[in-house]
Amino acid sequence: MDSINYIWKDRKRVFGLPWTFTRYRLSEDRLFCEKGFLNIKQDEVLLYRVRDLQLNLKLTQRIFGVGTICVVSSDKSVPHLDLVNVKNPREVKELIHKNVEAAKDKRxxxxxxxxxxxxxxxxxxxxxxxxxxxxxxx
Structure with a gap:
């Protein structure tokens, strides 16, 4: 069982629909990216290590109401993490930003x-x- 309380969850979307096996989750102190169906790979970034956030909105993404959030961190194993084709990308980027600042303040x-x-x-x-x-x- 998953005992982590997630603030936000979404999947990578195709044509605006969550038809993929890539899942994104945000907790109070970590950002997770899980890929795969049979073989699963999970990356996580500690929020206090996030150095920069960037929002990319291509025309096709804007048509389907999705976007890509690029997370740059000081983490050695995951220095760059892209949250591709997430719904409401502007709101999600701000949510991540607020939680990054809270994690840094907490530490x-x-x-x-x-x-x-x-x-x-x-x-x-x-x-x-x-x-x-x-x-x-x-």
């Missing part, structure tokens, strides 16, 4: 991009009194 994570690179620096600040400049905020 007291502050992110700052390192100049000249794509690396992410995680600074743990239990007191919450770091200088704004150190946190990359203005």
């Amino acid at each position: 007291r994570m502050r992110t700052m991009e390192v100049m000249g690179g794509n690396d992410e620096l995680d600074v743990h600040d239990p007191d919450g009194d770091l200088d704004d400049e150190v946190c990359g905020e203005e």
Whole structure:
């Protein structure tokens, strides 16, 4: 039995209908992508590791009310995860974004991009009194 409480669930859609064996799920702290029928492969990304979200809406996707959400993370095993042809993609992207921010706040994570690179620096600040400049905020 699956004891995880999911905030959102969907399947990859073809012509707007969920006819595939690719399932997407969002929990409070993880994003899951499960593919397959007989042989199942499940990838998961911890939400606090998500670095960027991108929404792609091709003309054919817009016709069928679906879109692709690209998730870029600092996870070594799943640095890029595409949620392809999901229903209500704008709302789903915002839902993921809100949960990513909540997961980072829960872990007291502050992110700052390192100049000249794509690396992410995680600074743990239990007191919450770091200088704004150190946190990359203005």
